[in-house]
Amino acid sequence: MISNLIDKKDIDLEKILNMYVGHNGSLIPILQATQEIYGYLPKEAMKKIANFLKLPYSEVYGVATFYAQFRLQPRGKHIIRVCSGTACHVRGGDNILKLIEEELGIKSGETTADLRFTIEPVACLGACGLAPVVMIDEQTFGRVTKDKISKLLDQFQ
Ligand code: FES
Incomplete structure (x- = not known):
């Protein structure tokens, strides 16, 4: 059950990334959409985003930690x-x-x-x-x- 949920979220992330093909400077909206999906920004998702945008992971991580709106840990129920x-x-x-x-x-x-x-x-x-x-x-x-x-x-x- 949990793995199904994770799979669905991963698929949703793929869909989000596909929406941003060819858009430069879309890191923040992608991070926002990703947080909507997972409730926070999992490391694996940030790695995928870095790959997709051809950015170093450290840059994605840096932006995610800079803005207070982003959470790097899951939230409780x-x-x-x-x-x-x-x-x-x-x-x-x-x-x-x-x-x-x-x-x-x-x-x-x-x-x-x-x-x-x-x-x-x-x-x-x-x-x-x-x-x-x-x-x-x-x-x-x-x-x-x-x-x-x-x-x-x-x-x-
Ligand atoms: S100070 Fe206003 S609700 Fe606590």
Whole structure:
């Protein structure tokens, strides 16, 4: 099943590359389309792109690491955003982030080994009255306390 998915993504990448035959300077749009397919930029995909564009791999890698929009690691099934805006900071948001990091054994910006969660840094989530605020996928949780964290995470399998 997983290999079928990977194969399909590889085929999609081939299609994308074919769309750019003869287009110079198309590295960034190709990287964007590739990230759409895989959710990040796998090394093998970047090698294919380098081959296709006749560029050194180091140049493709360099561009991928330069722009914040590109991810070199897969993202988790669930994205956790812990607000680091002023209101949340004042009400202990940093501590909530630290506790979530400890609970999952990863740092902000990282993904758990089982690909269940990714923690992404974020500024104000626009719900300052509910500080400290945590967003998991599309759901927003306000007035998060230390005691609520485990239960909160358990909801997302
Ligand atoms: S500062 Fe956290 S929601 Fe605005």
